[in-house]
Amino acid sequence: MKPLLLDLQPQDYPLGGYRRTQLLEWVYTWGVSDFDSMSNLPKAMREELDQSYTLEPFINTELVSSRDGSVKHLFTLRDGQKMEAVYMPYEDRKTICISTMVGCPAGCKFCATGRLGFGRNLTPGEIVGQILAVARVQKIPPKDIRNLVFMGMGEPLLNYEHSFNAARLMLSPETLDMSNRRVTLSTVGLAKGIRKMALEEVNVKLAISLHAPDEETRRSLIPTAAANNIEEIIEAAHAYQEVTGRRITFEYSMLKNINDHLWQADLLAKRLEGLISHVNLIPMNPWEGSGFEESTEVQLQAFYDRLESLGIAVSVRRSRGRDAGAACGQLALKQPA
Numbered sequence: 001m002k003p004l005l006l007d008l009q010p011q012d013y014p015l016g017g018y019r020r021t022q023l024l025e026w027v028y029t030w031g032v033s034d035f036d037s038m039s040n041l042p043k044a045m046r047e048e049l050d051q052s053y054t055l056e057p058f059i060n061t062e063l064v065s066s067r068d069g070s071v072k073h074l075f076t077l078r079d080g081q082k083m084e085a086v087y088m089p090y091e092d093r094k095t096i097c098i099s100t101m102v103g104c105p106a107g108c109k110f111c112a113t114g115r116l117g118f119g120r121n122l123t124p125g126e127i128v129g130q131i132l133a134v135a136r137v138q139k140i141p142p143k144d145i146r147n148l149v150f151m152g153m154g155e156p157l158l159n160y161e162h163s164f165n166a167a168r169l170m171l172s173p174e175t176l177d178m179s180n181r182r183v184t185l186s187t188v189g190l191a192k193g194i195r196k197m198a199l200e201e202v203n204v205k206l207a208i209s210l211h212a213p214d215e216e217t218r219r220s221l222i223p224t225a226a227a228n229n230i231e232e233i234i235e236a237a238h239a240y241q242e243v244t245g246r247r248i249t250f251e252y253s254m255l256k257n258i259n260d261h262l263w264q265a266d267l268l269a270k271r272l273e274g275l276i277s278h279v280n281l282i283p284m285n286p287w288e289g290s291g292f293e294e295s296t297e298v299q300l301q302a303f304y305d306r307l308e309s310l311g312i313a314v315s316v317r318r319s320r321g322r323d324a325g326a327a328c329g330q331l332a333l334k335q336p337a
């Protein structure tokens with residue numbers, strides 16, 4: 001298998017000087033996926049590049065469109081493994097939710113990806129390549145996608161080096177030049193990784209999937225949570241905030257009669273004392289065989305009101321792409337119907 005050019009950082013590109021700039025422009029500004037189309041490079045150079053590298057991390061893409069305009073892209077990687085990215089066009093911005101792994105080892109009980117188990121880590125080029133491939137399918141320039149969340153398949157902090165190398169590729173002025181204020185990494189709460197992330201020069205935003213403020217409930221939902229208790233996660237969040245000054249988002253999937261009790265809202269508010277935070281309540285996105293139900297509207301509102309009355313910044317995030325199996329927790333490699 002030829003090496004993937006997208007795995008390289010700009011400074012490691014095989015060409016020098018203005019040729020390197022031209023090559024980077026073809027890849028990241030124009031989103032070209034074959035060397036032969038790079039008309040301002042000499043033919044011999046294009047042929048040499050083609051013999052040494054590939055620009056295409058995927059051999060196939062299938063699409064599932066949602067009524068709300070979101071599109072799930074089901075990619076087949078060069079080794080035949082599959083993973084997904086979700087494109088969400090809003091009126092004022094275009095957002096993409098990308099994956100960092102095939103499957104996921106975290107095994108969150110309410111998440112269809114967790115049920116798949118772990119396949120493998122994605123390389124930096126396979127991660128950033130999702131943006132380029134989505135842009136190509138959607139017929140937009142890659143740089144039109146300005147918002148990005150690491151919230152698809154996988155736990156990015158368990159694929160730390162590749163996830164951060166991919167973030168470097170997104171943020172570099174020589175590539176996609178994304179703003180670090182518009183890139184969010186979501187973790188299931190790995191305290192060590194959060195502390196390490198605080199020291200990265202690639203200063204992306206942090207979202208922590210807490211889902212429960214008490215150990216017992218959290219461990220019943222996230223089997224791997226035993227390795228990182230809530231206290232450790234909150235301490236790591238404080239450490240991250242001290243260094244970065246960044247507000248932290250806490251994701252909270254609302255599960256009927258599991259984590260939507262008012263005493264849990266009280267405990268959550270207590271846990272977040274002293275942190276600049278924002279809580280996203282996410283009505284659980286149903287999937288076949290999950291065994292969970294979404295909280296009722298009444299319970300969701302009561303939980304929201306309680307948090308708000310306790311001074312917590314809170315919002316309800318209704319996931320996009322539900323009918324296409326593209327919403328949070330639904331990514332399960334389902335083929336188009």
Ligand code: SF4
Pocket residue numbers: 104105106107108111112113114115152153154155188329
């Ligand atoms: S919620 Fe995230 S961390 Fe948990 S299993 Fe799903 S993809 Fe993995």
